[in-house]
Amino acid sequence: MTQISGFERAFEPRSIAIVGVSRSKQPRHFGSSGLSILRALHHSGYQGCLYPINPNATEIDGVRVYSSVLSVPDPLDLVIITVPAVAVPQVLEDCIAAKAMNVHVCSSGFAETGEEECKKLEEKVKEIALRGGLRLLGPNCMGIQVPRARITTFDDVPLVHGPVALLSQSGGHAYRFLQYGSTVGVGFSRVISYGNAAVMDVTDLLEYIDSDPETRVICLYLEGVRNGNLLTSMVKQINLVKPVVVWKAGLTDAGARAAASHTGSLAGNRQIWDAFFKQTGAVRAGSVEEMAEVSAALVSLPPSLGKRTVVISGGGGNNVAAGDICAEEGIQLPPLLAETKNELSEFISTVNQGLTNPLEAPSLFLSPSQMNRAMKLLDADPTVDMVIVSLMMAGITRKGIDVADRMLDCLANIARGKVFHKPLVITLSDPMTAEAVRYWQQIKQAGILWYPSLRQACRAMSRYASYYEFVERAGGCSPADL
Amino acid sequence: MTQISGFERAFEPRSIAIVGVSRSKQPRHFGSSGLSILRALHHSGYQGCLYPINPNATEIDGVRVYSSVLSVPDPLDLVIITVPAVAVPQVLEDCIAAKAMNVHVCSSGFAETGEEECKKLEEKVKEIALRGGLRLLGPNCMGIQVPRARITTFDDVPLVHGPVALLSQSGGHAYRFLQYGSTVGVGFSRVISYGNAAVMDVTDLLEYIDSDPETRVICLYLEGVRNGNLLTSMVKQINLVKPVVVWKAGLTDAGARAAASHTGSLAGNRQIWDAFFKQTGAVRAGSVEEMAEVSAALVSLPPSLGKRTVVISGGGGNNVAAGDICAEEGIQLPPLLAETKNELSEFISTVNQGLTNPLEAPSLFLSPSQMNRAMKLLDADPTVDMVIVSLMMAGITRKGIDVADRMLDCLANIARGKVFHKPLVITLSDPMTAEAVRYWQQIKQAGILWYPSLRQACRAMSRYASYYEFVERAGGCSPADL
Numbered sequence: 001m002t003q004i005s006g007f008e009r010a011f012e013p014r015s016i017a018i019v020g021v022s023r024s025k026q027p028r029h030f031g032s033s034g035l036s037i038l039r040a041l042h043h044s045g046y047q048g049c050l051y052p053i054n055p056n057a058t059e060i061d062g063v064r065v066y067s068s069v070l071s072v073p074d075p076l077d078l079v080i081i082t083v084p085a086v087a088v089p090q091v092l093e094d095c096i097a098a099k100a101m102n103v104h105v106c107s108s109g110f111a112e113t114g115e116e117e118c119k120k121l122e123e124k125v126k127e128i129a130l131r132g133g134l135r136l137l138g139p140n141c142m143g144i145q146v147p148r149a150r151i152t153t154f155d156d157v158p159l160v161h162g163p164v165a166l167l168s169q170s171g172g173h174a175y176r177f178l179q180y181g182s183t184v185g186v187g188f189s190r191v192i193s194y195g196n197a198a199v200m201d202v203t204d205l206l207e208y209i210d211s212d213p214e215t216r217v218i219c220l221y222l223e224g225v226r227n228g229n230l231l232t233s234m235v236k237q238i239n240l241v242k243p244v245v246v247w248k249a250g251l252t253d254a255g256a257r258a259a260a261s262h263t264g265s266l267a268g269n270r271q272i273w274d275a276f277f278k279q280t281g282a283v284r285a286g287s288v289e290e291m292a293e294v295s296a297a298l299v300s301l302p303p304s305l306g307k308r309t310v311v312i313s314g315g316g317g318n319n320v321a322a323g324d325i326c327a328e329e330g331i332q333l334p335p336l337l338a339e340t341k342n343e344l345s346e347f348i349s350t351v352n353q354g355l356t357n358p359l360e361a362p363s364l365f366l367s368p369s370q371m372n373r374a375m376k377l378l379d380a381d382p383t384v385d386m387v388i389v390s391l392m393m394a395g396i397t398r399k400g401i402d403v404a405d406r407m408l409d410c411l412a413n414i415a416r417g418k419v420f421h422k423p424l425v426i427t428l429s430d431p432m433t434a435e436a437v438r439y440w441q442q443i444k445q446a447g448i449l450w451y452p453s454l455r456q457a458c459r460a461m462s463r464y465a466s467y468y469e470f471v472e473r474a475g476g477c478s479p480a481d482l
Numbered sequence: 483m484t485q486i487s488g489f490e491r492a493f494e495p496r497s498i499a500i501v502g503v504s505r506s507k508q509p510r511h512f513g514s515s516g517l518s519i520l521r522a523l524h525h526s527g528y529q530g531c532l533y534p535i536n537p538n539a540t541e542i543d544g545v546r547v548y549s550s551v552l553s554v555p556d557p558l559d560l561v562i563i564t565v566p567a568v569a570v571p572q573v574l575e576d577c578i579a580a581k582a583m584n585v586h587v588c589s590s591g592f593a594e595t596g597e598e599e600c601k602k603l604e605e606k607v608k609e610i611a612l613r614g615g616l617r618l619l620g621p622n623c624m625g626i627q628v629p630r631a632r633i634t635t636f637d638d639v640p641l642v643h644g645p646v647a648l649l650s651q652s653g654g655h656a657y658r659f660l661q662y663g664s665t666v667g668v669g670f671s672r673v674i675s676y677g678n679a680a681v682m683d684v685t686d687l688l689e690y691i692d693s694d695p696e697t698r699v700i701c702l703y704l705e706g707v708r709n710g711n712l713l714t715s716m717v718k719q720i721n722l723v724k725p726v727v728v729w730k731a732g733l734t735d736a737g738a739r740a741a742a743s744h745t746g747s748l749a750g751n752r753q754i755w756d757a758f759f760k761q762t763g764a765v766r767a768g769s770v771e772e773m774a775e776v777s778a779a780l781v782s783l784p785p786s787l788g789k790r791t792v793v794i795s796g797g798g799g800n801n802v803a804a805g806d807i808c809a810e811e812g813i814q815l816p817p818l819l820a821e822t823k824n825e826l827s828e829f830i831s832t833v834n835q836g837l838t839n840p841l842e843a844p845s846l847f848l849s850p851s852q853m854n855r856a857m858k859l860l861d862a863d864p865t866v867d868m869v870i871v872s873l874m875m876a877g878i879t880r881k882g883i884d885v886a887d888r889m890l891d892c893l894a895n896i897a898r899g900k901v902f903h904k905p906l907v908i909t910l911s912d913p914m915t916a917e918a919v920r921y922w923q924q925i926k927q928a929g930i931l932w933y934p935s936l937r938q939a940c941r942a943m944s945r946y947a948s949y950y951e952f953v954e955r956a957g958g959c960s961p962a963d964l
Binding site: 179253255262317319327328394437 | 655658769804815842
């Protein structure tokens with residue numbers, strides 16, 4: 001890394017300059033304009049000093065505007081650049097002169113366009129940054145979010161503090177990770193989009209984020225990487241202590257072409273990346289959603305005991321699908337222990353509710369006392385590593401809102417480890433309706449780990465359990481020891 | 483089939499008896515109690531005569547109750563049985579005596595329990611039905627829905643008339659198919675759950691449904707089937723005229739065990755079913771959602787031209803993911819024709835919007851006139867078979883609700899074939915929020931084929947296109963000729 005000391009100020013800045021703030025949001029772009037970043041920082045409640053830069057304005061949104069970073073009277077911990085690509089080199093020279101060393105270049109129009117001129121411009125940006133010692137993120141990125149410091153360049157996403165970091169070449173994916181992650185109960189330490197990685201590459205950022213005590217799980221969205229060997233050896237080491245979740249995109253031909261035109265990245269081939277995952281034990285993900293889902297399990301569950309799982313479900317056909325889904329995702333469904341079966345059969349009727357696994361037991365969903373009793377039995381059963389409860393809220397609410405509320409209270413109590421001490425996950429098998437979204441929010445607010453579907457739950461839980469298996473085989477220290 | 487003539491009355495009955503209607507919904511079950519079926523038929527606006535049967539009551543919900551099917555004064559087109567399993571044989575004898583030949587047995591507690599006594603009870607049911615010539619669905623099923631006749635045994639699901647039929651061993655999946663299907667724009671001709679298939683098996687039902695002129699796509703949810711060879715030869719023939727979509731569950735060990743305890747089915751092995759799909763060309767699905775999604779494409783799109791697709795998206799990282807997803811799902815993304823590219827570049831800026839495929843073109847989503855122009859060019863391009871538009875509504879609404887509304891109007895107009903005449907699909911890349919659900923509903927109401935995610939869209943479109951490829955190779959008549 002160029003210089004790590006001083007870099008942490010970029011994520012807890014006392015002062016931020018935003019270069020290229022005009023009076024209107026540029027309607028051509030979906031991404032971050034200077035004005036939208038200024039407003040996002042206002043909305044988020046950022047407490048430091050903000051310096052919008054625009055040589056042709058004196059005031060925007062009631063804030064004094066400066067003509068250049070050089071005219072700002074205070075030291076700048078972070079400079080966010082949103083001017084057109086051709087104007088970026090001069091701003092960088094100004095940053096060097098102003099000793100503002102942390103720079104995020106959100107402007108696009110560089111190597112990702114594939115055009116010679118634009119590639120040369122990126123080379124020039126790189127040369128200036130290296131010469132001046134700038135810690136430069138980008139170009140072609142969408143900035144950062146640090147909820148604890150109330151910093152965000154992403155407008156209209158919630159700031160949820162927590163232990164999950166994301167390093168993403170795509171600003172759009174970073175944005176979606178913030179949106180979706182918070183719906184499945186993920187909170188964020190630092191979310192950093194780094195675009196074309198002209199200067200700071202993922203290995204530099206990984207060195208920094210590894211040293212951040214708040215971060216317990218690190219997610220990476222990669223299109224390409226310059227130094228694959230370095231990344232492999234870093235992830236190999238870090239992953240034994242902090243799980244590293246990696247979504248490597250662009251592994252198909254069509255994806256690789258898109259990666260080239262998105263961040264100018266060389267995507268690499270599938271065999272090399274398969275070897276990367278095998279060697280490092282990094283947790284593989286295939287989308288923003290999958291990164292968030294497995295992160296949720298890794299941060300909110302105790303260390304995995306294994307993959308032997310009991311699925312409790314309410315419906316017959318769902319049970320058959322559950323068997324297939326678990327098998328396909330590598331979740332084991334051993335038969336119940338004879339003793340557990342006997343005790344369960346004392347209060348679970350066997351008519352249409354054979355005591356198999358998945359356990360079809362609709363009656364449990366209507367009786368908190370029966371649900372508690374069943375969970376106590378599964379807690380005591382040494383052949384059960386975890387439990388997945390597949391809820392169909394529509395089936396429960398039909399019996400009355402109070403029945404549904406009591407069951408959610410009961411499950412929240414169980415999930416808090418009052419009744420059941422092993423990993424527990426809830427999934428909803430309801431279709432996507434506004435009512436279902438309301439229940440999802442209730443479940444999330446109750447602090448229960450949940451997923452929108454059994455498929456997503458099984459995939460996340462299988463990866464979570466595989467992570468612990470890898471760490472145990474590798475003899476690393478467990479995240480739980482930290 | 484036992485006797486097909488007279489069977490159609492079961493789905494357009496002038497009179498229905500419901501045997502086993504008590505004053506309270508039995509809280510133990512999620513499935514259909516007699517009372518909930520009676521109420522579902524009241525709510526749905528069924529116009530025929532309803533006869534609740536209960537020897538211990540004279541009136542329920544203001545409706546006169548009869549003591550047995552024998553005491554009903556009119557001919558019964560359909561008898562729905564919900565009494566406990568042991569009481570079913572006597573009710574069947576009564577049906578024979580009353581010449582009520584169409585019987586749905588919703589009661590459970592038969593072969594699916596795995597218990598000897600219960601298996602014997604199912605044998606007895608079968609023997610009575612065959613002796614008396616009853617067309618018996620079940621036992622252990624959840625009834626039917628026929629929206630045009632305003633008949634439903636499923637409470638609180640919408641009645642949406644349309645050309646898609648479902649034959650399902652699982653009542654729960656039938657219920658979810660009705661719920662989810664309507665959200666992706668599927669309407670239903672007949673949805674029939676047939677549980678343990680003791681008498682009427684899928685091949686009998688298929689013979690009936692094939693002859694139904696309203697049905698244009700047939701979905702099957704199978705756990706097991708008695709006569710695999712017959713099914714194969716029937717599907718082989720029917721599929722060339724009406725697409726047959728099949729979800730065969732229980733192909734993993736865990737799934738097969740669950741199938742045995744759900745409908746007492748022998749699930750069969752994977753190789754046999756692979757051969758079934760290869761020989762018949764049936765459309766393979768892996769969930770209720772996938773059945774509904776591919777059905778939506780098959781009924782609402784013109785015949786496929788092929789798999790060469792242009793994806794229009796708004797965001798950079800999404801574009802890379804789109805490339806990977808298309809490749810993984812078998813959707814081809816050829817480069818744009820030079821001529822098309824030239825014309826598009828007249829109004830689409832290339833800065834951060836390289837004219838590759840997937841086509842990253844956020845500006846199109848903010849300008850109906852540009853979107854129209856682009857779609858006209860793709861319509862004229864002979865190398866483009868279909869278009870998938872990947873919308874991020876959050877990016878559009880940020881520019882104002884009116885901008886979003888104008889874009890939805892524009893897309894609705896395009897989808898109606900006013901501008902673009904090839905298959906067109908919309909997907910949303912927004913996270914699942916109440917706001918997103920609202921947009922989904924707007925898109926659906928506008929009559930546009932849409933899917934909640936690009937993955938789902940690509941999977942459905944790839945299967946839809948494969949279906950037409952199979953039919954063309956097999957030289958069958960196309961559904962479009964019907």
